[in-house]
Amino acid sequence: MATRTLSLADTTIGKKAVMAVSGAILLGFVLVHMAGNLLVFSGPEALNSYADGLRKLGPLLWIARAVLLGAVLAHIWAAIALVKANDAARPIKYQVVQPVATTYAARTMRYGGFILLFFILYHIAHLTFGVTVPGGHAAAPPAGMPGALAGTDVYYNVVASFQVPWIVGVYVLAQLALCLHLYHGGWSFLQTLGFNHPRYNALRKKFAAAFATVILVGNLSMPLAIMAGVIKLPS
Numbered sequence: 001m002a003t004r005t006l007s008l009a010d011t012t013i014g015k016k017a018v019m020a021v022s023g024a025i026l027l028g029f030v031l032v033h034m035a036g037n038l039l040v041f042s043g044p045e046a047l048n049s050y051a052d053g054l055r056k057l058g059p060l061l062w063i064a065r066a067v068l069l070g071a072v073l074a075h076i077w078a079a080i081a082l083v084k085a086n087d088a089a090r091p092i093k094y095q096v097v098q099p100v101a102t103t104y105a106a107r108t109m110r111y112g113g114f115i116l117l118f119f120i121l122y123h124i125a126h127l128t129f130g131v132t133v134p135g136g137h138a139a140a141p142p143a144g145m146p147g148a149l150a151g152t153d154v155y156y157n158v159v160a161s162f163q164v165p166w167i168v169g170v171y172v173l174a175q176l177a178l179c180l181h182l183y184h185g186g187w188s189f190l191q192t193l194g195f196n197h198p199r200y201n202a203l204r205k206k207f208a209a210a211f212a213t214v215i216l217v218g219n220l221s222m223p224l225a226i227m228a229g230v231i232k233l234p235s
């Protein structure tokens, strides 16, 4: 009978490590992406120059995109593999389901993960390709618009979109799902790293809650400020 050497990725701890490393890359992206997007509060010049600067990175931007896509795919693969291993370890379900915190967290991770996947697909279609941007995707700022640059008019695409209530609704729901996912993901990531001691557990939860809250508040501030008319299209 042919034998195969067990690789680290075949083991539960290996899959958890894949989950943690890919999750850490995604946590970093979410933070940096939010910080960049917050430039919308500084006006078209600031946001569009930043977006243009990213585009000018050329091959480096494509490397970053490849790492990001790899992290998303690895994260989904490890999640499915861990769920399968979990179910195989208990083929006969518990007769009495206790509403314990861990099963609640695991359920929200599975459903939340799906919601986020659909959100990311919509989000790229929306802001990268312009699907549902009112008046059409602005490939370049209209002539005479302050901050006119050669690249895509990210400021117009973002601000015009968040004047549409249903688009704001989609983003608000997605940010709530992201917040729960980051909270659970953040503390299990620290647990996988080894911060699993009664002395650190409360700290771990506080850190994860603080991170998830910062991302929630930052990401919600943009659609809500635009909808409230605090951020406007230049006249």
Ligand code: HEM
Pocket (backbone or CB within 6 Å): 030, 033, 037, 051, 065, 116, 120, 123, 124, 127, 128, 129, 152, 154, 158, 171, 178, 219, 220, 222, 223
């Ligand atoms: C209100 C919050 C957000 C705003 C205003 C925003 C804005 C943007 C903009 C303007 C782009 C670039 C479009 C382009 O010119 O190609 C973009 C791309 C992207 N965003 Fe967001 N974003 C938000 C939240 C998020 C969240 C929560 C995630 C992930 C969970 C995310 C993931 C991505 C990804 C993966 C891309 C494509 C990156 C690339 O192709 O280089 N965004 N976003």
